[in-house]
Amino acid sequence: MLTELQTRKLTKLFSMYDECCNGYLCKKDFEQIVKKLAGVRNWGLRSPRYLALMNQLERDWQGLNRSADTDHDQKVSIAEWLHYYESVLGDPQKYEQQVQTLMEMIFDVFSLDESEGLNQQSWGLLLSVYNVSPVYAPLIFPTLDMEHSGSINREHMRQLIRDFFYSNEPSLPANAMFGPY
């Protein structure tokens, strides 16, 4: 069973993917996200990076649609999304697979400096791609970067994502890593 806090965070995550804001996730939402992700790095429509990104998001959508769209209308409702995540979070192998893919994509697109970590600017870009205003980045990033290193590495990000999905502790900064929820 998802807790009330988990449900709120997963609803936030849903809203980040619902690019066209119609209350459903469909293929078009993912296509728009690909364009925005590629736009962050100015990857051209025919560049290998763009094509790799497009393939990945296509696979993400197919996987989500196959597992979550239980009424087969080719779109995923919030109820279907929550039901799907309940099953993913209950299965360590599924969870790890999903997070691994997400992590690779995030670091591929948003790590802008040579340390290959995510800085505050990266965070603002990440928010803006996913329908959240980058004005939140200066408020959120310092609460996540508790050691004030200016950068979030992969290991740290993996932990933040885990807390976002699983934690029921209302005071954890990771709950609000993508803004108000």
Ligand SMILES: [Ca+2]
């Ligand atoms: Ca939509």
Ligand SMILES: [Ca+2]
């Ligand atoms: Ca559906």
